[in-house]
Amino acid sequence: MNGLTRTVDRRDQQEAANGTGMSTRPPQATAEPSPLPWTRRHVLDLDDFTPDEIAIVLETADAMREVLGREVPRLPTLRGTTIATLFYEASTRTRASFELAGKALGADVINVSSSGSSVEKGESLIDTVRTLRAIGVDILVMRHSNSGAPYLAARHVDAAVLNGGDGWHAHPTQALLDLFTIQRRLGNVRGCKVVIVGDIMHSRVARSNLWGLSAAGAEIVVCGPPTLIPAGLGVIDEAEPGRCLPHVTVCHDLREALDGADVVMTLRLQKERMQSGLIPSLREYSRLYEITAERLRWAKPDALVMHPGPMNEGVEIAPDVAYSVQSGIEEQVTNGVAVRMALLYLIRGGKRAA
Amino acid sequence: MADKVIMSDADMQRAIRRIAHEIVEHSRGASGVVLVGVHSRGAPLARRIATAIQGFEGVPVPVGALDISLHRDDLPRLAARPRVQRSHIPTDINDKTVVLVDDVLYTGRTARAALDALNDFGRPRRIMLAVMVDRGHRELPIRPDFVGRNLPTSRDELVSVELAETDGNDRVLLHSPGRD
Incomplete structure (x- = not known):
């Protein structure tokens, strides 16, 4: 790139930054603001x-x-x-x-x-x-x-x-802070295998994360009881091929889902889901889907554990996992x-x- | 369009060495001096001045980088938000001599914002300002302490300081419209 082109570019940027072009200020009135698109x-x-x-x-x-x-x-x-x-x-x-x-x-x-x-x-x-x-x-x-x-x-x-x-x-701001936490901990979101575990159906956090993670280039797996996974997720819509749905793999077996995971994102299980008959009992849910220290070993050795909060300790996540070095839960809040x-x-x- | 080379790479290197000597002379040594470059081209300039000082004084000088976009006085008037970068002040600046480093001094508004931004990190004993080019047209009561080149300009001209680190080569260009 020669100097001439560069100088002109900079002025164009400045004019774009000034918007209307009616500004009385000449270009470079202050340091180049390097405007964000x-x-x-x-x-x-x-x-x-x-x-x-x-x-x-x-x-x-x-x-x-x-x-x-x-x-x-x-x-x-x-x-x-x-x-x-x-x-x-x-x-x-x-x-x-x-x-x-x-x-x-x-x-x-x-x-x-x-x-x-x-x-x-x-x-x-x-x-x-x-x-x-x-x-x-x-x-x-x-x-x-x-x-x-x-x-x-x-x-x-x-x-x-x-x-x-x-x-x-x-819940877009939660999804963005989740992406930020993954990027800070793992260096990059692109190419990471992120497993979202729990009640996907009723979770706005999960929905926004599917969009955000997919745009950022992560490999997404959702895992939970069939009653808590929305129908049609992971299915390519043949009727509307132009519509861009996040590409998601659905898996009901936790061990299989966690295999090779870089990030394990577990969701709050709302107790009223049990009353509405979607799960038989909290005990049964945690027996199959609670993230315990033992099950976390199914993921990559230093996999990042996340939770949007508030947590039900002993239901979707074990306390020793929530407060372990692998946990990014407190950092999520700061981020x-x-x-x-x-x-x-x-x-x-x-x-x-x- | 006419682009005139105001400073060559050799001119810039001489100016950097001279500024480095002036800073040390002014501060009676390099101890207690912290160089803080304003993002983005002030930061590599500050590093070069520090390298020059270390070369003849044998003392390492801490170098920081300062983002001023969150302190700009024209934010509500800009149509697009400026990019924000991390500031990095490597040492306690309380009671130190801080030399702010920037590529071009023009209206003085960047320097004003930099003084404000620096305030968030402490209270230096003294703050000075070093720039590669002073092109005039101040809008605030601010003057530089160390200048590479005083360059009288008109307001419709553009001054670009190019650095090997950010632009691939060292030179200062003056771009004047209307002289095609």
């Missing part, structure tokens, strides 16, 4: 994320990890931006880590729960998000028990919406703050009415 305003699921977008999130999260290691992890980046967490369902780590992520970047963060707010008086979802926008919220982090609720909010409000979990559908900082930085919130 990121145009996404909302993060609702990973089903339409490109491998490049995932790489940008992971790379930015890595820089944010360094910030979190400082004595005073507080930056002025999002000064003047207001973030609201609107949670219609219980949460510890997602909400707390979004709050810390926002504060580390200098944003103001307010927390709204369905209990104790006007939601209890019957206010509709759309009215609640409009009210939050009207008081100056730029970024809305939302969790809802109905799949699709954040999509509805994104259509009705001029603010960036981040999905903090909707029904059984999606969650870095990944959420990266997303809050990248999506840039709603533009102030100008």
Whole structure:
């Protein structure tokens, strides 16, 4: 590449960064900003994320990890931006880590729960998000028990919406922090064999992970009782060959699934699944699918163990595995703050009415 | 379009050696000096200055790299987010002499952001600024302490500092539009 082309390239980048081209600032007014090719305003699921977008999130999260290691992890980046967490369902780590992520970047963060707010008086979802926008919220982090609720909010409000979990559908920030944890521990996601064990059917974490892991180039195996694996998973849809479903292998035998695994991701078994007759008993489930130290030896010797939390120790995971050196579970939580900082930085919130 | 070579690789190497000597002279020795390069081209420049100092003083000088994108004052005005890189400050900078290193000094806004970013890591005894090219047009009350080349420019010109580490060769180019 000769110098001439390079100089011109740089100016083009600068003009792209300035957007409208109406800027009065000449090129290179400040150091080259090296703009990222990121145009996404909302993060609702990973089903339409490109491998490049995932790489940008992971790379930015890595820089944010360094910030979190400082004595005073507080930056002025999002000064003047207001973030609201609107949670219609219980949460510890997602909400707390979004709050810390926002504060580390200098944003103001307010927390709204369905209990104790006007939601209890019957206010509709759309009215609640409009009210939050009207008081100056730029970024809305939302969790809802109905799949699709954040999509509805994104259509009705001029603010960036981040999905903090909707029904059984999606939990994109969890999947991104899982990818980040795998990359940090194993160096690369591409080519890794990742086994997701447990209740895939009711898991938004699993669904978003299937998209994310597949875009990042992992080999995915799901394992669990047939009643907890959605029908059609792993089947190529002949009727819609254009539709790109993640390529997944389904396996009901844990030993077979874990063979050669780089990552073992186990999921929370919700106790109500037993009441609805999908599994005979918790004991039977753990007898077949609990990740114990002994069974972990079926995977690669230093396989990474992950769990999105909260854990049922002794049901889907044995306590000695959860707290072992192979476990990345605590690191997942720390990485969650870095990944959420990266997303809050990248999506840039709603533009102030100008 | 006219690209004019302002500094050759030999010019740049001489400038780096001179800046290295000036830094040591100013600080009465190399002890207590920390070089911090601003991402991305300031970082390799800082490493080269450190190598030069070690060459004639025999003392290793700690070298860091600083990301300033999270401290920029124009973030809300940019259409695209700048890439963020890890900062790396290898040593305690409290009560040290920190020399910030960058390729081009222009409006001074990068240097302002760098001062702010450095603040997150401690309180140096003194902060100085070394740049390969000072092209003028300051918008803030900031001046460099060590300069490779003072280069009067007009605002519509572009200055590119190319480094072997990032661009494959060493040279400084001035690109002037309208002189085809």
